[in-house]
Amino acid sequence: EAQVTQNPRYLITVTGKKLTVTCSQNMNHEYMSWYRQDPGLGLRQIYYSMNVEVTDKGDVPEGYKVSRKEKRNFPLILESPSPNQTSLYFCASTQNGRNTEAFFGQGTRLTVV
């Protein structure tokens, strides 16, 4: 089954404690992306990747890092989480650079206290 898998689904952490949210896709897609979603602000793109070792900033990259060492994985790293990063996070993937549909993961609800 084609899917994008995020882990964990829920996470509560404390300010400053580094964390990683994993994202994996099994469709051999080239493009992957991270979004955060907050009430009243819709989906905002954090980072995206066009292929292995190629990443670029989205609209709200501050406080986040990403890496793309393998085609299937695109982890989101919060080096020093802060309460304003409490949000619902989604990972997505697309087959290639043309206009194809994006597949989204089920989301990770992060709370930073």
Place this chain on the structure above:
Amino acid sequence: LAKTTQPISMDSYEGQEVNITCSHNNIATNDYITWYQQFPSQGPRFIIQGYKTKVTNEVASLFIPADRKSSTLSLPRVSLSDTAVYYCLVGGTNAGKSTFGDGTTLTVKP
């Protein structure tokens, strides 16, 4: 990236046809128009995509006029389970650089 404008909310009743319009005045020549559906606490799900004229699939139709500055998502005979937020996305890749608009919250009533 083309900015999109959609109505914030719409109400409908079961069995009715619903049309949601998205404005995208600055759409580029190579841009496609894609619509997604999102239920609370779930990831968006692809509904339909088009470039011009009309596209139809098993769940919706997408109407795009010749100037491509707007598009209309048509949902035939909606049910309660169609209550969701609908996003119009215009751009190159759907997981490359992309900007979602605010979306339209559709509420279907019995």
